[in-house]
Amino acid sequence: MQFSVNVPDEKVSFFLExxxxxxxxxxxxxxxxxEEVTAEQLKAEIKEAVNEMKLxxxxxxxxxxxxxxxxxLQH
Incomplete structure (x- = not known):
């Protein structure tokens, strides 16, 4: 079985040990x-969303x- 565990940075060493x-x-x-999103990508996505709303x-x-x-989004 696999688990995903989030550990605060300051406790990682302790947890691993x-x-x-x-x-x-x-x-x-x-x-x-x-993934880093560039300003140009963000502008393009916003423009696309606005166009979709107009349609x-x-x-x-x-x-x-x-x-x-x-x-x-929950799944």
């Missing part, structure tokens, strides 16, 4: 790479309930 002493635990570090208001594009979006 603790679990290293458990012979049945296998430690595999996972790195998370954050929805004009009836040329169908919208969906906010509840659907929130449920999608």
């Amino acid at each position: 603790l679990i290293k002493n458990l012979r049945f635990v296998k430690i595999e570090p996972v790195t998370v790479q954050e 929805v208001r004009q009836g040329k594009k169908k919208s969906r309930p906010i509840e659907d979006l929130l449920n999608e």
Whole structure:
């Protein structure tokens, strides 16, 4: 079984030392790479969102309930 554990930076050494002493635990570090968004990418995404809203208001594009979006983000 795998777990994801978030440990405060100041407690990482303690936590690693603790679990290293458990012979049945296998430690595999996972790195998370954050994607940097440039100002140009952000502008393009905002422009696209504004255009989509215009199409929805004009009836040329169908919208969906906010509840659907929130449920999608939770999963």
